Amino acid sequence: MSLRLKALALVEVLLRVPPLFVVDEFLKISLGLPVSSEEVPVLSNVTVDHVDILEPDVNYYDANFYNAFFVTFFKFLVCCSGCLSSLCIFVLYAKHLIIVYLYLTSLGIVFVSYWTNVSAIKQIQALAQLATSPHHSSSILEDILNLNLKNLFDLDGPGVLVVQNFAIQFALSIVFRNVHLGPRVPLIQKLLPVSFMAPSFLAMLPMPPNLLHHSPVFSSLLPLLLVKFVLWSSTYTIIHVIYAGYQHGRLFVSNYGLSALVETEWMRLNVPCVLRVFWVLRVAEHAILLLMDNYDEDTEEGVRISTLLAVQSLASMAKSLLVTGCETITAVLGMTSVISFFCHYIGNFFQWILLTDEEEDKSIGTVSAILFYILALQTGLTSLHPEKRFIRLCKNVCLLFTALLHFLHNIVNPMLMSLSASHNPSIHRHVRALGVCAFLIIFPISLLVYLWSQHNVSTWLLAVTAFSIEVIVKVVVSLMIYSLFLIDAYRSTFWEQLDDYVYYIRAFGNTIEFCFGIFLFFNGAWILLFESGGAIRAVMMCIHAYFNIWCEARAGWSVFMKRRTAVNKINSLKEASYTQLSNLDDVCAICYQEMHSAKITRCNHFFHGVCLRKWLYVQDRCPLCHDILYKIDNDANKDSNSDAEAEENRNNQNHVLEEGADLLLGDGVRWLRQN
Structure with missing residues (x-):
């Protein structure tokens, strides 16, 4: 990919990040719904003494309750509409995204211009009221005509404020002229700078305070009319784009299926990269706020103190960033994408060690992302208290890493079988594979020793232990079969019992895995019933029971019966x-x-x-x-x-x-x- 295409891809990714921030802000306020008792309206002033239960017309409590309900319901509708609009903008094509951002930029310039004019007029009027000197002129124009350089060049005077506002409004008018989507009529284009800078001109003249006070409103009318004209004239185009997108999706689903549509759009929108950029920017924003809070400007040694605080509070800062980095669903999605990115390169690292490049092994990033997101939903990560959220996040990452060990075993196992069966003379390939196996045995053992020495017995610890022992058993089984195949490769005669030995070893490993599957099912049932229930956990338990217990048991029994039948036939x-x-x-x-x-x-x-x-x-x-x-x-x-x-x-x-x-x-x- 050329540098130009990479730059365009990066720009498209950045264009899709702002809608995620909008959705994230709505989710931070829980879509306007009350999430704690502090947000629910409490009518503490209503007592039995104030309400006569014999009078049916007294409905003070009901009125306040219904008012609060309708206010909450209205906030919820507004938040849902905002989220839906942001997601619609997110899925637009790049050319439509640019049009949307140009429109929003022009609208934002109008409001920035208005508030800048309002702020400047207020300061100028305040300075005019404080001027009590008999030699002070009544306006900036008189200071210019009288060549009163002292007042004109006074840094705290109205003259400097007017010049600053002139420069700001002129810059805003130039930007607005280039980005607005309204009709490019030459007369309107020439009037736009005058409209933006009109309050600054009026502030130089001896104008009545009321007229000067309302001048920012009149100066915003022309650009605001252009913005509204663009909105009304584009209504049909907007409806047409939405309908065309609906028709495209419907036709695609009817021809190829929903999964194909999701996969195609996922690739077009480059969702993982967008989520990563969103999460990194979100964490960077929070980190800047933390650093600004730690900086003490009132002390002479502010820089030294801030540096010392940054060093001492590095761990707490990282903890705070991780906690806020998973406080909403969108933040969890961003963290999931980042974790998937790191897991992908961990898998690439082990593939580099094993000198293999199988395409199926590269799905480790996708698998880890799915596992982490399911764990986050299953444990209710976003709804926990910050301290509990950090602990749960660490536990989920630990569980994810044990699952990652299983995936690494799936990479090294076929490599071991291939090396042993083919009598591969490349010693360094054997050493690499055996080194990875040694890591898959030593690391889980070290992890279990640390966890059991630092934590009390809990359902989470039992789950991590089961996963770790299971991966150790699987590696030992692979090494035993590898040894048998290696011995068979050096034999000069046919080893008829080899198949039986391999079958018994694999049966032993599969039996251990099946027992751990049953144990994890009962462990999850205990969590569901007595610790933290939920629909997602119940669904995952059903999936685990079907695929990892029932299907495995049926497949194992089928193999056993086929083998027994074949043995009887052979005999x-x-x-x-x-x-x-x-x-x-x-x-x-x-x-x-x-x-x-x-x-x-x-x-x-x-x-x-x-x-x-x-x-x-x-x-x-x-x-x-x-x-x-x-x-x-x-x-x-x-x-x-x-x-x-x-x-x-x-x-x-x-x-x-x-x-x-x-x-x-x-x-x-x-x-x-x-x-």
Whole structure:
């Protein structure tokens, strides 16, 4: 990407940040809704002595209650409208965004000009009233005509104020002339500077105070009329843009689906980058305010004291920034984007260590963002007291980091399997992978030792412990399988028991993970019932129960039943004798390895027992002649089922064989050894 395109992308990102600040300000006041008992109107002056319950016309309490309700409801509607308008501006295209900002800039210039004129006129009138000297002129014009340089160049006099206001209004008029979207009529363009600077001209003349007091209003009429004309004349265009956007979204959803529309708009708006810039600017704003509060201008050693305070309060300042950095939903989204950015580069760092560049592994930033945001919603991060919010934020980050360890294991595990099965002679690649595994074991252990020594037993600590032990178990299982594959790679003969050992080790690891899944479910249920309930936590528990418990249990049971069925089928076949194998003098047609032991099918074909067992996971026919591998029982139901299965296998034979190849090679071990 060229420098020009990068600059344009940055400008577009910056254009989308202000609407987020507007939404954030509305969320800071909770959309106008009362969030504490201090904001609810309390009628402390209403007592039983003041209300006669026998008079039905006395409704003082009800009147005040309904007034407060309608005021709150009106504030809520205004805040919701402001949020909706800001989000609509946020999703506009860049050319429309520029038009909106030009209009808002011109409107802002009108109000700045008005208040600047009002402030200058008030100061000039105040100075005129304080002038008690008999030699003082009644106006600036008389001072100019009398060449009264003392009054004209007095820094606290009206002359200097008029000159300053002249310069400000002239600059504002030039900017307004270039940015306003109204008709570019030459006469109006020439009158605009005069309109802006009219109060300054009148302040030089001996004018009546009332006329001078109202002059800023009249000076703002011409630019304000231009602004209103632009708004009214653009109404149809605005409606057309909104309707066109609605039509585009509707057509896109009907053709490609809602998820495709969200993904496309997410990429177009560059949402992660916009959220990061928004959060960084928000934190920078708060940091500047904190530094200004710490600076003591009244002392002679203000700079030294401020520097000392900055050093001493660095930790408290960082804590304050983190607390305010997640006080609203938009702030949490910004923090989520920042955390995703760092997690993405953490993943890139470990990919650099492992010398891998898999595209699927680069989703670590997206996964970490989703996890952090779900944790924030689940724990009610934005609604907590600042002190509790900081503690909860630290706990959520700790949980996120333990989840990150699992993701790192998913990166290093296939690398270990590939290195061991392919007999890769590159020692440094083995060392890198084993180093990452050592980190994934040592760091969780160190973390658990620290947490258990510093914190009391709690549901959060139990969850972190479960995640940490689980990742340790997964790494140990990977190392054990890596060792087995490495041993098998250096063997000169076929290791028939390898598949059994790998199955038992993985079954052990999966069982431990399943037990921890059940433990985390009950831990979450305890939190839901006795600590902090909520709809989001309940939904997440249901998702966890379905995917991590029910689906895993069903998949594990399915694998177990397939394996047991395959073993029973294999045991029904004859074992080849040493003489038969010597006379055959061939390799297994499935794995192409020498056969020191083999099973004989009904069609008189020889295969390794373990290879044939894997083949039976897919279908019941011989890999060579597609005849039935084993004897079929005489039961009618079994016959019908077998015939139906045979017919289906015939129709899908090519597809099944392709799938069977992957299962037969089991983790790619045999294929890697052959290549």
